Amino acid sequence: DIVLTQSPTTxxxxxxxxxxxxxxxxxxxxxxxxxxxxKTNESPRLLIKYASxxxxxxxxxxxxxxxxxxxxxxxxxxEFDDVSSYFCQQTQSWPNTFGAGTKLELK
Amino acid sequence: xxQLVESGGxxxxxxxxLKLSCAASGFTFSDYAxxxxxxxxKKGLEWVATIIYDGSSTxxxxxxxxxxxxxxxxxxxTLYLQMDSLRSEDTxxxxxxxxxxxxxxxxWYFDFWGPGTMVTVSS
Numbered sequence: 001d002i003v004l005t006q007s008p009t010t011x012x013x014x015x016x017x018x019x020x021x022x023x024x025x026x027x028x029x030x031x032x033x034x035x036x037x038x039k040t041n042e043s044p045r046l047l048i049k050y051a052s053x054x055x056x057x058x059x060x061x062x063x064x065x066x067x068x069x070x071x072x073x074x075x076x077x078x079e080f081d082d083v084s085s086y087f088c089q090q091t092q093s094w095p096n097t098f099g100a101g102t103k104l105e106l107k
Numbered sequence: 108x109x110q111l112v113e114s115g116g117x118x119x120x121x122x123x124x125l126k127l128s129c130a131a132s133g134f135t136f137s138d139y140a141x142x143x144x145x146x147x148x149k150k151g152l153e154w155v156a157t158i159i160y161d162g163s164s165t166x167x168x169x170x171x172x173x174x175x176x177x178x179x180x181x182x183x184x185t186l187y188l189q190m191d192s193l194r195s196e197d198t199x200x201x202x203x204x205x206x207x208x209x210x211x212x213x214x215w216y217f218d219f220w221g222p223g224t225m226v227t228v229s230s
Contacts, residue, residue: 094166096215098151
């Protein structure tokens with residue numbers, strides 16, 4: 001199975017900051033990497049597909065990049081509403097796997 | 108509006124069975140593959156099973172093969188997960204999720220999720 005390692009586990013930031021969340025794959029997955037946001041006691045929401053493609057309805061402050069084994073989710077001008085866990089998912093091979101997540105907190 | 112609503116979760120003893128349902132609306136259910144994804148308390152997401160649009164092919168993670176069965180009733184727009192021989196490690200919130208379909212190809216990221224149903228396996 002392809003293992004996705006997300007870092008950091010927890011990120012504490014000040015509103016207005018720009019942050020970067022990392023997702024590293026154990027094997028090359030091209031751009032078959034997707035990002036989700038999950039707020040406490042809610043179901044996940046798709047943020048980014050295929051490493052960098054935006055999703056309709058998602059604020060433009062969310063962007064992402066990467067290919068192969070290294071991927072990054074960027075959040076510009078972090079807002080209170082961004083307090084969530086963020087998960088990456090690979091669809092390069094079965095079983096599709098998720099990272100363990102990065103929890104974003106506000107200072 | 109796309110809606111997925113799971114039901115059937117609850118407390119069950121180890122070794123027993125439980126059947127989850129997911130009622131879909133707001134889209135042509137019979138066109139889409141569907142999946143179950145679970146999340147243990149305070150843990151990450153874990154794909155469980157996928158079924159293609161007509162039910163003719165199914166896929167499972169190794170840890171549930173032979174114990175779980177995914178199925179669907181397209182006439183009722185409903186997805187199911189029959190869970191047998193349940194173990195404590197199956198304790199999780201189970202989400203019904205829809206893989207994206209563009210009318211020609213299927214993609215295995217999930218564009219819609221239900222609110223989830225909690226399954227607790229404990230004696």
